[in-house]
Amino acid sequence: MATGKGSISVNYLNLTCDLCNSNDIVETIQGYVCRACGVELTIQKLRYDRPYTEDAMQYARGLGKTQIGTKRERLTSPVSRSLKRLSWHNSKMGNEEAVIFRAEREISxxxxxxxxxxxxxxxxxxxxxxxxxxxxxxxxxxxxxxxxxxxxxxxxxxxxxxxxxxxxxxxxxxxxxxxxxxxxxxxxxxxxxxGRDRIVSISQKLLEITEHFGLEMPFYFLAKKILHRLWDAVKNTTDNIVAGLCASITALCSYKGVINVSSICKLLGIKMSAIQFQVQTRIFKTFRIEGFKTLVRSSDLLERFMKKIGLIEGEDSEVNEALQEEPVSNIVQVQLGNAQQTFNPVDDHYIFEFIDDFGTVVYAYLEVHNQINTRKFSMQMQKDLGVLCDLTLGEYFPSKGPPMLAYT
DNA sequence: GCCATGCAATCAACGCCGGC
DNA sequence: GCCGGCGTTGATTGCATGGC
Structure with missing residues (x-):
C-alpha cells in the first residue's frame, strides 16, 4: 500500500492510476503506487542501471526505455532542455509497442x-x-x-x-x-x-473438496478412480460438473451421512439438479440401468453399479468375486521411478499413483522405516478394484528424496 | 405431542449456449 | 437466426431437530 514503510510522500501530479485515474500517486521502493486504490502502476521508476558509454547516443532509439524523471524534476533541472528532449525521444512509441502497453494495462x-x-x-x-x-x-x-x-x-x-x-x-x-x-x-x-489436461484440473478440484470437508484421502482416491473409469461417459460437460459428479457419487456410495451432495454442489457453485441430470443420463441411461428415481433415492442402485464395475468393494458382487479369484499376476514389473509422487512424505510414508498398461489407476503405498545405516520398507499396491496385494521388493535405490524403486 | 425452524432434496419451467 | 440440449432457478416438499 502507498502508506506503507518506505513510501515517500510526494505527489506525482503528472502520473495517474491505471485503474482509478487518481493523481494521488506516491513513490515506494517497489515503484509508483496509487494511494486511492493501492494499485502499483505499470510505469516503471527511473533506473540508473545502464552504464554510460561514449560510443552510444543516450537518447538513441533501441537502447530501451526508462522514466526520465518526473515532469517537475525535468523542469527544475539545470539541464531541463536536454531532459525534455530525452523524454520526448523516450515517449516515442510504435504502434505495436502501444498495443502491448494497452494490453498490459488491461491485463493488470x-x-x-x-x-x-x-x-x-x-x-x-x-x-x-x-x-x-x-x-x-x-x-x-x-x-x-x-x-x-x-x-x-x-x-x-x-x-x-x-x-x-x-x-x-x-x-x-x-x-x-x-x-x-x-x-x-x-x-x-x-x-x-x-489440449489442456482436464483430468488434472478436475483432480485438483476433487482434492480441494476432500480438504474443504476435512475428509480422509480414501475419499479423494475413490472419487479419482470414478473419474478415470467414467471419464469417457462424463467428459462432455464442464470441469465443475464432472468434479461434482465424481464427488457426489463417492459421497452417495461410500460416505452416506458423512457428506451430502448439496454441500458439494454449494462448494462448487453448481446446482444439485445438474448432478442429478448427469447421473441419470450419463450413468443410468448410458449403462442401461433401470429404476432411476432421483439422485438420492437411487443411491442404492448407484452403489450396486459401482460394486459391479469394481470401483468399490462389495461382498455380493459376482464381478468382484470373479476378480478376486483371479490373482493380480498381470503386473510383471512396475518401475516406480517413472511414477508420479502425489504427496509429500509424512514420516517416510509415500503414496504413488500411476496408470498401468490397461489404463487402470494403481495406487502404491510405501512405508519406509529409518533404522541405523539402513532403511526398512513395506509395500502394498492397490489396483482400482480395491484389492490390496503385497509385492516383492526387487531393487531399492536409496536417495534423500522420494524413493526410486523397481519391483518385480 | 405439537409446532417452528433450518437444511436437504425434488421438480417443473426457464433461459443460455453452441451447433448448424 | 433457429433450435435442441443442457444447466440453472426458484418454489415446493420432506425430514430432522429442538423448544415448549
Missing part, C-alpha cells in the same frame, strides 16, 4: 479487479503477442482490450485456475455474445487450451 486491471495470482500475468502478456501475430490486420479481435480479456480467461483455464466466464465478461469491454464469438476465433491459435 483485470487481474487487480478479479484478484488473480500475479505470477500468471506475464504468461497472458506472452500469449497476447503470440496470438495477435496470427490475427488478420484490421480485424476487431486485434483490439488489445478485447483480446486481453479472452486470453486472461484461456490462460487461467490452462493453468487450472478457477475463473468464471460471466465474471470476466462483466469486467471487460466484451459482451457475452462477443466473448463467445471471439473465443472461437482465438481458440485455433492457442492449442494448449484445447
Amino acid at each position: 486491471r483485470i487481474f487487480e479487479v478479479l484478484d488473480l495470482p500475479r505470477n500468471v500475468k506475464s504468461l497472458v502478456v506472452d500469449k497476447f503477442s503470440k496470438v495477435r501475430a496470427h490475427l488478420q490486420p484490421r480485424t476487431r479481435l486485434r483490439n488489445p482490450e478485447k483480446l486481453s480479456a479472452i486470453l486472461v480467461y484461456m490462460v487461467l483455464k490452462i493453468e487450472n485456475i478457477a475463473v468464471l466466464r460471466s465474471e470476466l465478461v462483466e469486467n471487460s469491454e466484451l459482451t457475452s455474445e462477443g466473448f463467445n464469438r471471439f473465443f472461437m476465433q482465438v481458440r485455433p491459435f492457442l492449442p494448449e487450451y484445447s
